[in-house]
Amino acid sequence: MIDVAIIGGGPAGSTCGSLLKKYMPELSVLILERERFPREHVGESLLPGVMYVLDEMGCWDKVEAAGFPIKIGATYRWGNTFDLWDFEFYPGVSFKDEDRPGKFEGQREKTAFQVDRQYYDKVLLDHAASLGCEVREETRVLKVNKDGDRVTGLTLENGEEIQARYYVDATGVSGLIRRAMGVEADYPTALRNIAFWDYWQNAEWAVNIGVDGTRILVLSLQYGWMWFIPISATRTSIGLVLPMSYYKESDMSVDELYRKALSDEPLIKDLITNATCENTLRTTNDWSYISDRLAGENWFLAGDSCGFADPILSAGLSLAQAGARQVAYSILELIRGQADSEWIKESYNTSQRARIRQHVRFADLWYGANGCFSDLREYTREIAEAAGFTLDADDAFRWLAFGGFAYDDPASPIVGGFALAGIKILSKRMSLTDVGWNVSRYNLFRLNLDGAEKSTLPVLFEGRIYSKPCYRRGSKLLPEYGFYGILLELLRKEDLIQAMVERLKVQFRDDKRLGGTEWMRYAISALEAMIGEGWVVCDVDPNYPLMDFELPDETSTVHANRDIIRATLVDKTEDIQLVVEGV
């Protein structure tokens, strides 16, 4: 009898195993993986949130040592024009080229990586083994044995039986325990895409995109979109995503469509002029789904077996590794036996499902609001309708920009790596709507907790799950900690914005954790999100001025592309604009 058996040695499995061993080294943890690593896998572009999980696992240095390109953001052709624009986690103009391997500090805390998954996944799995997990590769689990909602053992391909106190399904979309326990999946979107991708050697930008950090490319065609992700100094992943219906109606083979897209996309065409294709075109459906239940009597689902959101936002590994971290924390609490086990499981179930659902809806908005899909008008309309946005793209983004996604990170309003301020700028790019800030339109703000109940939320810290208070009204949550907690306290004392800002200045005067006036942006964004979610009502007192929190059209992190369109590429981009105007 071992303590925890994890099926699947991908990032979810190795994250869960590493954190179990980090915080409770005496546990016996077994990871069963059917392949021998390194093995290829799609999903190469990471978000900065993953870096904190890697750091907590004690693995960031090992991933850095593997030399993957540093990701500072993405360049998009997406929205209401064909112009290129950048979203950067860390402003490219300020990024300094430093010796590598570096440390997880300074600018590197705001960046991510693009990874060759065969090596990334191996670094993580080897790390789990180095912490004491028993890793068995080329070991396929054939069958999950059960008694009611309890897993009683696993049968391996060689007939061996494995028994454990807890079981984790980290088998990706295979969802071995999910299927065995009869957990249904919900497909809460009309997005039905298919992806094709291949790898290229020596594409031009594989060494250096933009400045010293690297941006991936996400480029709309009229009938789908392409990704261009350098995953090593010489190897680049280039993929195409299309609606399944478009693929079926096109009467073209996967290969023909891929080649057509490569020649239709002038930027990519240029970058691969002297590159060599590995000619291993792969394909998969990438249909978003969410499992109905993520935990049972003695089992948990982790990573893609919980659900999957369309790759447009590069959120897969963020969801998979953040969720796997919570699974590890949950099992640790169940083993300690001090917390209410039902609350632990239900907290995971609710929060991870909410995270995935938010990303699915965010992806719906991205597709629904992309004016570049001129051949896919009907498809984007269907997506928006199925997502419940009878709203047009303008209204959908207005909803988003006012905090519709406030709880992706319970401490401050952020989704898919975008802080609320970034989403407001994004909304201008996607729908030409300047949504502005409610905090600038009003000067009186009053708490509205009518009909709200006191509840609790899990907060994960150094291997423990703490129960933190929150308010709950319907499906909406207002955490009483992080910036929301600060605002709650403030709103109980003041209602005039000037007075609130003065109090905040005093509170943050000696706080060195957030540089400069960054705290003000977080606080104002939290207030804005609370207004959007109905926790705060606004008014104007004509005796006092309004305060202007308007952001400029551009920020250092969301702005028109400056450095890609240079030299030879500038003509191509002008060509594209002319074509669009012609259409």
Ligand SMILES: Cc1cc2nc3c(=O)[nH]c(=O)nc-3n(C[C@H](O)[C@H](O)[C@H](O)COP(=O)(O)OP(=O)(O)OC[C@H]3O[C@@H](n4cnc5c(N)ncnc54)[C@H](O)[C@@H]3O)c2cc1C
């Ligand atoms: C087209 C596409 C593009 C994507 N792009 C991105 C991106 O840019 N960024 C991003 O973050 N994510 C992306 N993703 C998502 C990302 O690939 C996944 O979210 C991620 O791989 C999930 O990790 P996991 O550990 O849950 O599952 P996996 O990485 O799939 O690992 C599951 C492991 O379980 C093993 N296994 C399965 N069955 C068994 C069994 N019976 N016995 C033993 N072992 C078993 C498998 O061999 C595998 O190693 C993309 C996905 C798709 C489809």
